[in-house]
Amino acid sequence: MPELPEVEATRRHLEPVIVGRTIESAAVRRPRMVRRHERPEDFVDRVTGRRIESLDRRGKFLLAPLTGDITWVTHLGMSGRLSIALPGDEEAPHTNVVIHLEGPIEVRLVDPRTFGFVAAWTPDELETMFRGRVGQDALQDLPSARELAQELAGRTAPIKALLLDQRVLAGLGNIYADEILHRAAIRPERPGGSLDPAEIAALRRAIGPVLAAGLRHGGTSLGDLAYLLPDGRTGDFLQRLAAYGRAGEPCRRCGGIIQRTVIRGRSSFWCRGCQF
């Protein structure tokens, strides 16, 4: 499922192809995929005729500023995928939004579970939507250990839940949160405020390498809902996971058995032997 590394892999794949091109039209096949607009047509109207100035990312959001102060925003949800195609290419099932660019080429949003979405926002709307909802990017703008300590101070929620909270840190999802906690040797159910400075430092140090490894291996793929790179390759990071999905298997670090517990309704995998 697309977390920060998968979204960044998508960004890097699309950027050289779509930046500088003008959006000629857009088609919304699943109205639900357009969020924060009164009508799906409002999204279409807002993006049509504008040129893509860049392709950026914040957390799991892809941001494409367009000429005329509108930003095309895309979130992949949990099963979303963006691909480049030529008009006439066979469409994958669940192709829910198609952006037609000059060329002509198409950007297709395929998303079976429709948890993803697109929107087109003004700078004010973007600011309003992100303020209080999306924190600093976990890869490009990682907060210092001191800043993290301030975020965690006094918090009673499990550190796992806080890592998933996009306001604390933007970009982590269930898989990478578990991997980061394993690398940092911290149990997921520990109250955020119970972490001492050394543990917070270890947690912070674990974030970069885990995300970089995910990015290096092309993202994580899970079964048939596999995250697919835009050109169709599957990532091989799944086989390299240390904790996620490995309940009952031996820990690669200490040989202990990986446990599965449910935190905030989400599966959490951790090692009883080396996470404290």
Next chain:
DNA sequence: AACGATCCCTGTTGGC
């Protein structure tokens, strides 16, 4: 304010 539960959605999985 912080926290936890619930809901949305559909393809896959696992148990009988």
Next chain:
DNA sequence: TGCCAACAGGGATCGT
């Protein structure tokens, strides 16, 4: 073998 309930999860929303 076949069927169906359970499961997966990011983010919005709501109740406490």
